[in-house]
Amino acid sequence: MRSVYYMSMLLLALGAAWSSCEKDDGPKALRNDMIKKTDGPNLVGNEIEFAYVMAVPGSKLDAAYAEASIAGAAGTGFDPNSYHTGSTGQDIGVPVATDCTTEGGRSQAVFIDTLAATLRYRYVVPEEARGRSVSIVFSCKAKNGETVSYRVPDQKIARMYMRKGIRVTSDDRCYISIRNMAAYTLEEVRSQGLAGEIDLIYHYRKVAGIDYGHVLLSPGTEAEYLEGAVVPEGATHVSKVEKQVYTFDRHLVIDAKNEVSAGGYSFIDDIDFETYNPGPALSFVLNMAKCESVWVVGADGKHRAFLQVNSVTNGGMTISMKSYAM
Amino acid sequence: MKIYGNSVRVILLSLLALVWSGCSEYPMDDDGLLITDREECDMTSFDLLGSDHRTVFVKAPVIDNEALTVTGTVKYGTNLAKLKPRCGHSIDALITPKMGAWTDFSNLDAPLKYTVVSGNRQVRKTYSIILTVQAKPQ
Known part of the structure; x- marks a missing residue:
């Protein structure tokens, strides 16, 4: 009885093996x-x-x-x-x-x-x-x-705009417009009547005992933070600015070998601008460093930007930004 | 047959052991935390993070477990209205109100308070978070 059982199982196994070895000619069409x-x-x-x-x-x-x-x-x-x-x-x-x-x-x-x-x-x-x-x-x-x-x-296709490699220099090309995604000199701001479009002033200052260094200041922020920076006549915007470290946009990288994220790579998309809530943000950020970034909400609340620092030198930074009009 | 009987016994014993080990002697609170018999409720570390998720303290704050205070100096330019507190505490203790959310610390004259509650939920210590801001540069 047992041998009949084993024979049946053997035949079944052989049958299964045979059927699985049927020749497969693969796809025949394009x-x-x-x-x-x-x-x-x-x-x-x-x-x-x-x-x-x-x-x-x-x-x-x-x-x-x-x-x-x-x-x-x-x-x-x-x-x-x-x-x-x-x-x-x-x-x-x-x-x-x-x-x-x-x-x-x-x-x-x-x-x-x-x-x-x-x-x-x-x-x-x-x-x-x-x-x-x-x-x-x-x-x-x-x-x-x-x-x-x-x-x-x-x-x-995203609605946002992007511009990479904007060079800013302290006390020179330091007036940033997120709407225009550009940095201007004081002369350009005056001659082109851009004072009302300046959202941030880049400034660099070493201060003993304080993390100051590379700063981004709203033209209309408190006077003590603006010390040493020249505010163009008529530039009064108070933008909301918030520093980020672990939000790192891969699109904004210029030199991938030297720009390494602390918290991995991500992408800022339209929805991030639409949903970003600055809350009680300040109107300045201090001590910016390479690979750090900031959210900026313009004084009108309509224009928003995400700025990322590509590189820094004494008295200068190269930044890239994405901007979005709500 | 004897082998079969032994196997059943082993499986049953294993199941019993599993059921027994899964039953803790401690009840759980509403947050799923065990209520144990520990009485310690000290705050062992404290930190405040800025929007960049980095500490805003110039140096580690001082925790006084007698006076129940946490005293620290935050960096010049810190946004006191949006800070995320976090702390370490005794085993099985909990913190109330909960930390980890953006919190307004801007009223320096009215320090925020956090209570550490022991594992047995019977002992409570309320710490005041006393902040000063680093002096502005000259």
Whole structure:
């Protein structure tokens, strides 16, 4: 009785093994897929990079296409290379396509001689897409006439503005407007009538026993904090300013090797400006250092900015900022 | 059969041990903290964090467990209206009101008070947080 049981089990196991070894011919039709390589919010002027993969068994790829609902800015289009990773982690490109062109919202790449490839497509976000959604549809045609397509989930383009590498120097180019995302000299403020647009004054001073150093002051803040700084006539804004250390925006980094976050990387997005509540914030911050940042809410409450310090020298800082109008 | 019987016994004993070890002799309070029999309720450390989540004290504040005071000097330019307190305390004790939220310490004439309550919830010590601001630069 027992041997019958064992024989039955053996036959069942053999049957299962046989059925799992059935020959799988794999996909027989043209197929495609996509991943988005860029992370963080989509900003005007920045690239959004996608990797579009296509394969066709028994034929060759003919051409790949990308159709964007809003034409990308200069630089938008397919990269003719297919990449693999080298021994040290670097991308190594192998040309697989030619005739990579972009006209209006349509980009194309014509393949040289391949049946499978991953092409990178870069969409450079144009100004007209600010605050809107962009749809992109990838498609591929094989030489046997087959076609296939992939619709990318709509890409929301942020409303905020960004400017990097603004050099500020104490007692010189030290008047900052978050609305204009620029720093001015006293002469420029006077000659261009910008006093009403100055939100912060950068000042540097060494004070024994006090953490003072690199400071950002509202023109209208208390006089004791403004000591040593020149306030342009008519500049009276009292902005709310709040120092951050562990909020570090990756978009605002200029030199990735030398700008290292204390608390990891993140991205400031539109929603952060919309939901930021400064509470009882001060109108100045003292002792700013490299890789630190500040939230700024302009005196009108409408214009907001996130400033990040890229580097500091005695009497100067390089800053980058994102700004947003509520 | 004997082996089978032994296995059942081992499993039952293990289950009993698990059930027994899961039953604590201490009750819990509304916050899920154990009410133990400890009577100690000292504050062992205290700190105030600014908006950058860094300490605002010039040096570590002094805790007087007799006078029940925490005395410290905060940096020049500190935003006293938005500080986040945190502290260390005796084992099983708790702090009331709770710390860890943005708190207004700007009225220096009326120091905020925090009470440390012992593990047995029978002994309470209320500490006053006495702050001074570093003098402005000359």
